Amino acid sequence: MVAVVHTLHRLRKAGHRIAGCFPLYPPTALLHAFGFTPVVLWGLGSDAAELRQSDRHLQPFACAVARELSECLISAGQTTFDAVVSYNACDTLRNLPEILQAASPESGRSLPLLQFHLPAIPLERTVARSYLERNIEKLIAMLETLTRSAFSSRQFFASTTLYLTQHRLAIALEDAVGSGQISFAAGAELLQLAHILPVEEHIARLREQLAACADRGAVHAEPTRVMISGIVPPPVALADAIDAIGLRVVANDIASLHRSYGYAPAASDNPLAYYCDYYLNRPACPTISASADRRLVEIKRLINKSRSQGLIFLGTKFCEYEYFELPQLERMLRAEGIPTLRIELAAATTADSGASQLRLEAFAEMLRQSEHGDD
Amino acid sequence: MAMTSTFSKRAAGQRLTQFVIEDAMRLRQRANEGAFVVWIGVAVPAELFAGFDNVVYAVPESHAALCAAKGVGAQQAEKAERLGYSTDLCSYARIDLGTAFDGGNGSPIFGLPRPDLLVSDNNNCALLCKWFDVHHREWGVPHVVLDVPFCYERQQPADTAYIAAQLRDLVDTVAQLSGQRFEIDRVREAVKHSCAALQLWKQFLDLARDRPAGISAFDSFVQMAPIVSARGSERLVAHLQRLVEETRQQIARGEFPVADERYRLLWDGIAPWPQLRKMFGRLAAQGANVISASYTYCIGSLEGEIALFAYHGEEPIDYLARLQNATVCPQGMALRIAAMRRAISHYDVDGVIFASNRSCKVYSLMQIDQMRRIREAVPIPCVMIDVDHADARKYAEEAVFSRLEAFLESIDDARA
Numbered sequence: 001m002v003a004v005v006h007t008l009h010r011l012r013k014a015g016h017r018i019a020g021c022f023p024l025y026p027p028t029a030l031l032h033a034f035g036f037t038p039v040v041l042w043g044l045g046s047d048a049a050e051l052r053q054s055d056r057h058l059q060p061f062a063c064a065v066a067r068e069l070s071e072c073l074i075s076a077g078q079t080t081f082d083a084v085v086s087y088n089a090c091d092t093l094r095n096l097p098e099i100l101q102a103a104s105p106e107s108g109r110s111l112p113l114l115q116f117h118l119p120a121i122p123l124e125r126t127v128a129r130s131y132l133e134r135n136i137e138k139l140i141a142m143l144e145t146l147t148r149s150a151f152s153s154r155q156f157f158a159s160t161t162l163y164l165t166q167h168r169l170a171i172a173l174e175d176a177v178g179s180g181q182i183s184f185a186a187g188a189e190l191l192q193l194a195h196i197l198p199v200e201e202h203i204a205r206l207r208e209q210l211a212a213c214a215d216r217g218a219v220h221a222e223p224t225r226v227m228i229s230g231i232v233p234p235p236v237a238l239a240d241a242i243d244a245i246g247l248r249v250v251a252n253d254i255a256s257l258h259r260s261y262g263y264a265p266a267a268s269d270n271p272l273a274y275y276c277d278y279y280l281n282r283p284a285c286p287t288i289s290a291s292a293d294r295r296l297v298e299i300k301r302l303i304n305k306s307r308s309q310g311l312i313f314l315g316t317k318f319c320e321y322e323y324f325e326l327p328q329l330e331r332m333l334r335a336e337g338i339p340t341l342r343i344e345l346a347a348a349t350t351a352d353s354g355a356s357q358l359r360l361e362a363f364a365e366m367l368r369q370s371e372h373g374d375d
Numbered sequence: 376m377a378m379t380s381t382f383s384k385r386a387a388g389q390r391l392t393q394f395v396i397e398d399a400m401r402l403r404q405r406a407n408e409g410a411f412v413v414w415i416g417v418a419v420p421a422e423l424f425a426g427f428d429n430v431v432y433a434v435p436e437s438h439a440a441l442c443a444a445k446g447v448g449a450q451q452a453e454k455a456e457r458l459g460y461s462t463d464l465c466s467y468a469r470i471d472l473g474t475a476f477d478g479g480n481g482s483p484i485f486g487l488p489r490p491d492l493l494v495s496d497n498n499n500c501a502l503l504c505k506w507f508d509v510h511h512r513e514w515g516v517p518h519v520v521l522d523v524p525f526c527y528e529r530q531q532p533a534d535t536a537y538i539a540a541q542l543r544d545l546v547d548t549v550a551q552l553s554g555q556r557f558e559i560d561r562v563r564e565a566v567k568h569s570c571a572a573l574q575l576w577k578q579f580l581d582l583a584r585d586r587p588a589g590i591s592a593f594d595s596f597v598q599m600a601p602i603v604s605a606r607g608s609e610r611l612v613a614h615l616q617r618l619v620e621e622t623r624q625q626i627a628r629g630e631f632p633v634a635d636e637r638y639r640l641l642w643d644g645i646a647p648w649p650q651l652r653k654m655f656g657r658l659a660a661q662g663a664n665v666i667s668a669s670y671t672y673c674i675g676s677l678e679g680e681i682a683l684f685a686y687h688g689e690e691p692i693d694y695l696a697r698l699q700n701a702t703v704c705p706q707g708m709a710l711r712i713a714a715m716r717r718a719i720s721h722y723d724v725d726g727v728i729f730a731s732n733r734s735c736k737v738y739s740l741m742q743i744d745q746m747r748r749i750r751e752a753v754p755i756p757c758v759m760i761d762v763d764h765a766d767a768r769k770y771a772e773e774a775v776f777s778r779l780e781a782f783l784e785s786i787d788d789a790r791a
Contacts, residue, residue, distance in 0.1 A: 056743070057743050057744055058740055058743065059731055059733070059739060059740060059742075059743065061463075061733040061736065061739075062736065062740055066740075088501075088524070088525055090501065091500060091501050091502055091736055091737045092736050092740055094525045094737075095708075095736070095737065095740045095741045096740075097527065097707075098527065098707050098708040098709060098741075098744075099708065099741065099744045102744070115527065117524040117525070119522050120497050120501065120504065120520055120522040121520055121521075121522045121541065125544075127537065127540040127541060127544065128522070131533075131537045134533060286505065289497065289501065289504045289505075289520050289522075290520075292504075292505075292508045292511075296512070315461075317463065318463050318736075320461075320463065320464050320465065320502050320505065320736075321502065321505055323460070323461040323463065323464055324460075324464065324468070324502065324505035324506060324508070324509060325505065325508075325509075326459065326461075327458055327459030327460055328509065328512055328513070330459060331459075
């Protein structure tokens with residue numbers, strides 16, 4: 001988390017107006033169009049000592065994402081952020097705004113809090129679509145009041161163009177990870193920066209990395225191919241272990257990675273149409289109720305398309321959304337002959353990575369043996 | 376002289392048991408005879424189904440609570456855990472899934488009849504939708520989600536309209552799937568019955584205003600069951616009428632749950648079903664009575680209130696939509712605190728127990744700040760204890776009672 005806070009301070013010094021966004025899929029392009037640098041507060045990493053502020057407000061059975069986000073907003077919120085944006089992403093996150101808004105009253109300033117409700121019913125339904133449109137209109141009105149500037153469709157078009165570019169480059173980098181041109185650890189770290197860096201800076205970093213990958217050329221070794229799923233990427237030690245063991249991450253279904261950048265609508269000057277498209281067509285996610293029916297189908301498609309030999313599920317402890325789906329997902333994959341491995345990640349559990357590494361090694365060995373068995 | 380009553384297991388308790396059993400048998404019989412069966416989340420407005428000739432509903436949360444109260448919660452939950460469902464999942468969900476996967480075995484009422492339709496809502500808990508999705512995928516049964524926006528402030532007209540539109544869509548879906556005709560006037564009648572029942576419910580809760588209180592919140596926990604299973608029915612009104620009359624008679628006779636009442640407490644959280652009897656007994660032995668609970672005073676009220684939101688003959692679907700936040704979980708902290716402050720004053724409460732419940736994050740992950748603010752605003756002694764509403768394995772009785780005993784001492788200190 002320290003590194004993230006340093007980055008935020010750097011941006012602040014450089015004059016950025018930072019909108020701290022609750023995960024998972026906030027309307028970043030809209031915030032950008034109003035001159036904010038949107039920062040999505042997840043994957044912050046932590047150790048136990050860093051969660052002291054959060055622990056004064058949340059029980060330890062809140063997930064790591066909520067605890068780390070709370071820690072960041074309470075300890076650095078008043079001096080770092082110009083606004084906080086949240087939506088009903090999950091049961092835990094919807095409980096937090098009032099806690100965090102009042103957590104640092106001694107600063108004498110309450111952070112502007114912008115909220116909207118994302119319909120949990122399919123956006124193909126007129127009632128849901130019009131409700132979302134009304135909510136986006138309300139959000140725009142709040143932003144206009146906060147920034148004292150009118151919405152600009154031209155600026156929104158420019159912002160959505162940037163996010164579309166970022167999406168395309170992120171997919172390209174994901175492909176580079178899949179083809180072995182860059183390690184999973186390095187790729188995931190750069191992709192995760194999408195949530196912290198200004199989109200323009202992130203695009204530049206992606207381009208730079210992709211150019212380096214192109215120089216390196218294709219990697220011909222035949223790896224053991226796995227898909228990875230979960231809320232956030234593994235801690236650095238575990239990501240390094242995945243690479244060191246010789247597992248190649250050829251597809252990811254991580255909420256803060258592929259599920260975040262996996263879809264961007266075409267550039268648009270119409271925020272209502274853009275966000276209906278954005279929330280309707282994005283990758284299925286357990287937190288998006290309306291996508292429930294297509295989630296298992298999409299996972300299966302990703303597995304097949306990437307020719308993954310196994311799935312590693314990185315569970316975020318206490319994320320019930322993921323855990324409700326997992327047994328049926330595992331059963332479906334077993335029926336397809338795809339082995340799965342569950343690893344559970346909690347806040348401040350890097351000490352556990354040794355045990356997780358061992359399990360990863362055993363899983364990799366099993367995949368290799370079954371590969372040879374097939375031969 | 377006031378006497379401690381064994382009230383809950385005498386007439387009222389026996390009638391309650393009979394009511395629950397009859398409801399379960401009626402449900403199963405009608406399902407066997409071809410009724411269209413809907414499984415609903417507890418906050419789904421069941422009065423809508425009265426608009427059809429032959430639609431019955433079951434509430435898995437209520438069934439899970441029954442399992443927990445009857446001491447089989449953990450064993451049913453383990454059945455789901457063995458199939459890969461995490462022990463961190465809500466214990467109601469694990470009990471229900473375990474029971475369903477095992478064909479109803481182990482349940483006091485042999486589980487619930489297989490549904491034709493699942494209807495969940497996300498106001499109490501969005502995870503209910505995930506839980507029902509498991510059944511949806513397992514059995515191929517259609518699943519309708521009702522999306523109810525979370526309230527940081529009182530529900531806005533646009534939100535009411537959004538919810539009402541979904542309720543009308545739900546009616547169309549049930550009509551289409553069941554092939555039955557819908558009559559709104561029947562719903563109107565059901566809503567009238569519900570409102571009459573809720574009025575009686577508020578009267579029942581208000582019997583805790585006496586000193587000593589005429590009821591314990593633990594009585595109100597168990598007496599919630601018919602409100603869940605028989606919503607919109609005349610028999611619910613009759614049941615609650617008798618309950619109120621009988622309790623008044625007991626008070627007149629000088630029979631009280633805790634005759635030697637020295638501490639009047641408020642409970643914030645879901646009922647701790649496996650511990651009800653023992654927790655009541657241990658508290659009563661120290662002169663403490665939990666006389667009110669956010670879990671029960673919210674029923675029939677708008678967000679931030681404890682008074683009845685009455686029905687005055689308006690469009691019933693609009694009324695039902697407006698009442699969709701009548702549980703604690705869809706409400707933000709300011710609203711929860713507003714209602715709690717009203718209850719503390721209305722029932723003249725000495726202290727608040729916040730029951731932090733790892734099976735219910737929506738209820739719990741606000742309580743630390745809520746407790747702090749209540750302490751500052753009222754001010755009143757408060758304590759937080761760890762419970763699980765249905766999984767007895769996650770409850771440490773002695774640790775809880777160490778805190779509760781210290782809490783009672785803090786009330787004495789505050790008085791001194």
